Ligand SMILES: Nc1ncnc2c1ncn2[C@@H]1O[C@H](COP(=O)(O)OP(=O)(O)OP(=O)(O)O)[C@@H](O)[C@H]1O
């Protein structure tokens with residue numbers, strides 16, 4: 599289990615995370631929602647040690663990730679896959695090399711195995727004939743899908759997705775959502791997704807957590823959240839749905 603305990607983070611005088619507490623269950627899809635700029639991406643970066651909190655802990659099976667030595671953090675990171683909000687591909691590497699990168703870094707595998715893995719991952723995200731293209735030669739949605747292929751290439755047990763479908767057309771979005779659910783089932787792992795797509799969130803989340811004003815203000819199943827006593831939570835979900843969606 600992954601547990602976030604009293605996590606605090608400020609940038610200068612701006613207090614972004616004011617004491618975040620959240621337990622993330624293994625084998626579940628947890629979706630984190632919250633308004634733009636509220637600190638969702640910052641929170642996700644803390645989970646894999648890309649940012650250090652001012653206070654608080656991230657516990658993975660009881661081990662605190664916030665003060666691990668570099669080498670150990672590197673080892674722990676292999677258990678995570680992350681899709682960044684902007685895909686964060688390596689600009690100078692083509693698609694093939696981007697997806698192959700984690701394999702070359704962390705696994706001793708033959709070129710043939712790499713080639714097969716890249717091909718399979720690209721197929722899963724619905725892309726072909728793009729291996730030799732550079733990120734700058736791809737559309738935003740294509741970059742996102744390549745980022746997803748790279749995030750999953752090591753079969754991580756915990757996958758973090760920062761807005762995996764934002765900016766994609768409805769059909770591709772749906773396909774990516776299905777892929778996330780399918781990946782989740784295959785690896786029996788843990789998925790943490792940041793999403794502004796309320797409809798998709800209600801469809802695929804086991805648990806929804808809402809970040810608001812630097813803290814998690816509500817956690818529950820989609821149904822519990824839709825009927826939450828806190829109006830901020832209900833309204834946030836309601837606004838995200840097409841009119842009469844509930845009816
Ligand atoms: N490295 C940084 N240095 C300074 N301020 C930062 C840094 N990273 C994030 N921030 C600030 O922290 C706040 C939260 O940013 P964050 O990217 O987590 O928002 P978000 O909830 O992911 O928003 P969105 O839904 O638009 O992606 C913002 O005000 C942002 O300017």
Ligand SMILES: [Mg+2]
Nearest residue numbers: 638639683760
């Ligand atoms: Mg963000």
